[in-house]
Amino acid sequence: MARRLALITGASAGIGAAFARILASHGYDVALTARRADRLEALAGEIRLRFGVEAYAIPADLADPAGVEAVLAGVVAQGRVVDVLVNNAGYGLPGTYATTSWADQGKFLQVMLTSVCELSHKVLPGMIERKFGRIVNVASLAGLVPGAAGHTLYAATKGFLVKFSQSLHLENLATGVHVSALCPGFTYSEFHDVNGTRAQVSQSLPEWLWLGADEVAASGYEAVEANRPVCVPGAPNKTIAAIAKILPDDWALALMANQGNRFRKV
Template sequence: MARRLALITGASAGIGAAFARIYASHGYDVALTARRLDRLEALAAEIRMRFGVEAYAISADLADPGGVDVVLAAIAAEGREIDALVNNAGYGLPGTYDQTSWTDQSAFLQVMLTSVCALTHKVLPGMVERRFGRIVNVASLAGLVPGAAGHTLYAATKSFLVKFSQSLHLENLANGVHVSALCPGFTLSEFHDVNGTRAQVSQSLPAWMWLGADEVAAAGYEAAEANRPVCVTGAPNKAIAVLAKIIPDEWALALIANQGGKFRKV
């Protein structure tokens, strides 16, 4: 039987690259997409040599409304179908809502929300038909707690991904398609370097609050295999998620307001 294929978005570094290695280690061929082709090609070469599977590097910008179709066309051109989808591409957009441009916010929504929904909508029917599929939507602990000042749409989009994943999970219980929302907390990756908050978070958070990208991706893979609709990584993050559910909303919001300024670049 031919190997299954996993598509990972935002695969050039961090959690996305870790997911690519995890799926390849379990015998999947992988399709890697991000904007930085040089990094994708280097990772693809590593995966081929290390795991003996096929790896495709596809350069695409998911901020472009046509980006999803570029990715899917490249995969179709190889005669392949997608068996696992990891919607990982994402970033933070510092600044308050009124002080950031709509052009930037619109592109943010395209990457974080619209492209996720479009990719999932386009690959899901084939998964259902074949009675096999794995979908991991990389959300965040931020989607399970009150929103903070700055990065205004970040928590909102991550909360959407949690609810989206839960609904898809229920809709596909009998279809052989597993859907999970992965909710990591602070992760050792390039995320904070890209959005300019590395200094704040490094100074404000203890080492035990951080997980490695490999740990996060492994938890996401296991959650999808077990068909758990939501996976929060790490004991501290699980505790925070539970606390956010049980304390009054106004208390939770006050805590977020007090802590948020310490590690977010507003």
């Protein structure tokens, strides 16, 4: 195929679906993966009709340790290779660490951390060989500020993705592979509906803190094209990230302790 292929995880809605449309609008074929096959097929059909590119629906569950291999096998079955990888799949796990099960926490780590590292590791050599590649790791503003009570591993995994992306960025400066961590704040998507905090965040957070999924994905696309290692979309989020850098640690942690119940479910 003359066109390059972009693989997007968590593509059935929100930021993932927005990334799929943006990449398709720039001439990429897209491989869409998530658990909901009906959503993927509908989006693939829309993209083919709207943008005139190929779109493949590859249903898979990245909480399954075999999920990454299943996704890549779906790409290979189409005779394709991955030129762009958007690691977007993710969710929040409400509750404190002690009151949640290890089975749930283990699945969370598989989706949020292990599958990201595995996918990146398996597609990166081909990108380097072809002297072209783009990897976007959808992290979060939560990875740039102190952790909050509840959703215990969320900020930890997002902070990992920031450091991971920075290292990959530096390792590949001369290879033609661009790597960026996208760190959005509160984004209009299904994220808070799925984790049961929609009413909580809608009532307690001002509208100016929120961005649309399309705006977030557009910022991520621009950042990885420019090979910026970290992208924080939106002026309010940039301000919060900057303040978190300069505040003394104990002040920042106290602030998070005071405000965390506005957006975390303990």
